Amino acid sequence: DAKTTQPTSMDCAEGRAANLPCNHSTISGNEYVYWYRQIHSQGPQYIIHGLKNNETNEMASLIITEDRKSSTLILPHATLRDTAVYYCIVRVGLTGANNLFFGTGTRLTVIP
């Protein structure tokens, strides 16, 4: 069941920040926001996740609004290798039993 809404596609200039939005207005209090990406012909790759605080790791930053109804994934300096489909997923944390529902994602194209 689709719990998230993402734009179908986005372009970003190489070296600039890529900001990928996601709406999850029906998110529950115990659901986390996860981001994965899938580079062509590869398996999905975990990027980052968060509950309500902003998160940052070596790949990206995740900004979650205070009401938790939307979030933004930020790739600070996009490279050509970041061209991929990005999936925003909400799932209950702390249990492995919840599979990931991927939806259609956002196809990000990084332009030279």
Place this chain on the structure above:
Amino acid sequence: DAGVIQSPRHEVTEMGQEVTLRCKPISGHDYLFWYRQTMMRGLELLIYFNNNVPIDDSGMPEDRFSAKMPNASFSTLKIQPSEPRDSAVYFCASNLQGPQNIQYFGAGTRLSVL
């Protein structure tokens, strides 16, 4: 760790033949998932295991599909008999239940049934 390992990477077979896909999860992970990806349906869950026990197989399309996990380091997805509509990329993923709860995916097996 080498990550989730799937074999073969590519499989071409004829309709009616048996196909077996293999997966080695990350050592220590207690959940294993099988997904299928097609252009029409996207990425969809077929079945998942917890501690080698199948928990939810509601995504398995038909009785032609079966999955086993004989031990913590190996799982198979079998299609018998295969049909052209089974052509897809099949992904295996593993997960360790805990605070991070991150699924790690293999590179996938691209199956073509002629």
